[in-house]
Amino acid sequence: MIKQGVSLKTYNSFGVVAKADLFAVAKSTEDLQLILGDRRFHSAWILGGGSNTLFCNAPKQPIIHVNIAGIQIIEEDTEDVVILVGSGVNWHELVLWSLEQGFRGIENLSLIPGNVGAAPIQNIGAYGVELQDVFEKCSFVHRNNQTIETFDKAACKFGYRDSIFKNELKNKVVITNVSLRLKKKNYNLNTSYGAIEQELLSNNITVPSPKDVSDAVIKIRSNKLPDPKQLGNAGSFFKNPIVSNTQFQKLKTSFADIPHYIQPNGNYKIPAAWLIEQVGLKGVRKGEVGIHKHHALVLLNYGNASGQDIRDFSLSVQEKVQNHFNILLQPEVNFCC
Numbered sequence: 001m002i003k004q005g006v007s008l009k010t011y012n013s014f015g016v017v018a019k020a021d022l023f024a025v026a027k028s029t030e031d032l033q034l035i036l037g038d039r040r041f042h043s044a045w046i047l048g049g050g051s052n053t054l055f056c057n058a059p060k061q062p063i064i065h066v067n068i069a070g071i072q073i074i075e076e077d078t079e080d081v082v083i084l085v086g087s088g089v090n091w092h093e094l095v096l097w098s099l100e101q102g103f104r105g106i107e108n109l110s111l112i113p114g115n116v117g118a119a120p121i122q123n124i125g126a127y128g129v130e131l132q133d134v135f136e137k138c139s140f141v142h143r144n145n146q147t148i149e150t151f152d153k154a155a156c157k158f159g160y161r162d163s164i165f166k167n168e169l170k171n172k173v174v175i176t177n178v179s180l181r182l183k184k185k186n187y188n189l190n191t192s193y194g195a196i197e198q199e200l201l202s203n204n205i206t207v208p209s210p211k212d213v214s215d216a217v218i219k220i221r222s223n224k225l226p227d228p229k230q231l232g233n234a235g236s237f238f239k240n241p242i243v244s245n246t247q248f249q250k251l252k253t254s255f256a257d258i259p260h261y262i263q264p265n266g267n268y269k270i271p272a273a274w275l276i277e278q279v280g281l282k283g284v285r286k287g288e289v290g291i292h293k294h295h296a297l298v299l300l301n302y303g304n305a306s307g308q309d310i311r312d313f314s315l316s317v318q319e320k321v322q323n324h325f326n327i328l329l330q331p332e333v334n335f336c337c
Contacts, residue, residue: 087117128193
């Protein structure tokens with residue numbers, strides 16, 4: 001279905017006002033192929049759940065809203081199950097569905113905003129678990145010739161919040177479905193990361209179930225992150241920067257208490273929230289835009305901010321952090337301007 005002059009306010013978690021001159025909805029792979037074959041949509045912006053998109057102004061590009069539904073079991077034995085999930089399925093609803101079925105593996109990824117189609121692009125992760133830990137394969141449509149291809153885990157080149165879809169295949173393909181391998185039994189829960197263990201103990205849970213872990217993650221995230229329905233936001237706005245060993249040693253000389261996580265290649269990951277907090281921006285508000293008082297990575301729309309207001313504010317955050325630490329923060333959010 002193709003429409004003109006569609007409001008995008010309800011299609012982005014920031015809740016900014018924007019209008020698409022041309023807007024199409026793809027509810028199946030076949031829909032998507034037809035729309036991509038229409039020359040008017042050759043340079044279209046692909047929109048999923050809208051939780052990682054900032055419309056700066058009225059977008060210059062047409063919009064394709066990918067809304068492919070469906071969850072089905074395609075392979076099963078006594079220990080594992082492989083599920084095929086449409087790219088338009090809400091990620092958190094998938095997690096809840098998997099728990100209802102007794103499937104394990106994505107409980108730590110509860111309450112991550114957005115749809116399944118974005119999960120491989122970002123290699124979404126939280127509380128010690130990443131998508132790549134359960135990923136089997138995904139299918140996508142090439143934008144230039146509308147052919148379909150399927151990639152396994154190795155072909156996706158997953159990294160920290162990274163994949164081939166952010167690099168070689170950026171803006172060249174559209175993901176239509178994702179297959180995940182989940183466990184039915186003989187699975188060790190991951191409770192050691194972040195505040196999960198503490199949350200479980202506070203509820204006197206010593207032998208947690210996957211549902212217990214999910215509930216703990218939901219409570220932790222809810223306490224830290226505002227509901228986009230109440231305050232427009234896209235969750236973590238910036239990636240945690242990774243710096244070389246040389247740069248880290250220089251930083252350590254000036255900032256002895258800088259938190260850090262050593263990477264397998266010898267580089268260091270620095271929490272972006274700490275950097276933002278150190279330059280005095282946590283909880284700061286400028287007009288209708290600000291940073292959350294409980295989480296320095298979350299930029300907020302207090303109600304009437306434009307997309308450009310939010311983008312300008314994010315640039316000021318980048319500038320202040322770079323001037324102080326010589327680290328340029330990279331946004332996780334995609335700008336559609």
